[in-house]
Amino acid sequence: MDLETVFSIANSLAFFCWILLFVLYQKKWVYKFLYSFVFGILSLAYLFFILKGIGSESQGGFDSLANVKTMFSSDEAVLAGWIHYLAFDLFVGMWICHDSGLRNINRWILLPCLLLTFLMGPIGFLLYLLVRIGYEKSYPQNPFFEKSVS
Numbered sequence: 001m002d003l004e005t006v007f008s009i010a011n012s013l014a015f016f017c018w019i020l021l022f023v024l025y026q027k028k029w030v031y032k033f034l035y036s037f038v039f040g041i042l043s044l045a046y047l048f049f050i051l052k053g054i055g056s057e058s059q060g061g062f063d064s065l066a067n068v069k070t071m072f073s074s075d076e077a078v079l080a081g082w083i084h085y086l087a088f089d090l091f092v093g094m095w096i097c098h099d100s101g102l103r104n105i106n107r108w109i110l111l112p113c114l115l116l117t118f119l120m121g122p123i124g125f126l127l128y129l130l131v132r133i134g135y136e137k138s139y140p141q142n143p144f145f146e147k148s149v150s
Contacts, residue, residue, distance in 0.1 A: 003075050007082065010045065013038065014086040018093060018118050022111065025097035034094050042087040046080050053077025089121045095143075096128045105135055 017038055024030045053076030060071030072078055093114055100110050109131060117124025129141055 003079050006045065006049075007079055010042065010079075010083050010086055013041070014090055014118075017090055018114065021090075021093055021097045022107070022114055025107070025110075026101050031094060031098060034090065039087060039091065042083055042090075046083045046087065049076045049080035049083065053080050085121070089117055089124075092121065092125055093117045096125070099132070099143075100128070103132065103135055105131060 017034055020030050020033075053074040054071055060067040060069070060073070062068060062071075072081055096110070096113055096117060100107075100113075110128075113124050113128040113131060115124065116127055132141065
């Protein structure tokens, strides 16, 4: 399979999953499907292309921006990096949906957070944290849901 086809399949799969998250975020099977199936596929694809793209012959490293750029100079490595973004942004989106469901945050208020997480990862996450502060009227943040004891 050529790299453009893999790129298109990965993008389509991620987009479909984002729609599932928004429409059916209150259904447990969506999380099971993402966690057990989709993240497994994306992780295996990442592993395959990162090994192919950053094999034993590759140069570069993680010690400077120039070396990272060199390391990701092959198309396979760039595809692996893209799949990495898709998987991790989707995971963050899944966490946002789950957390917002526990806190009864309105789905339509959630939509901009999910769109921004899909398009710009950390910015969508930051927006969600701000929304959560507004709903809870408190700070600091905690990644786990805690019920108030009355």
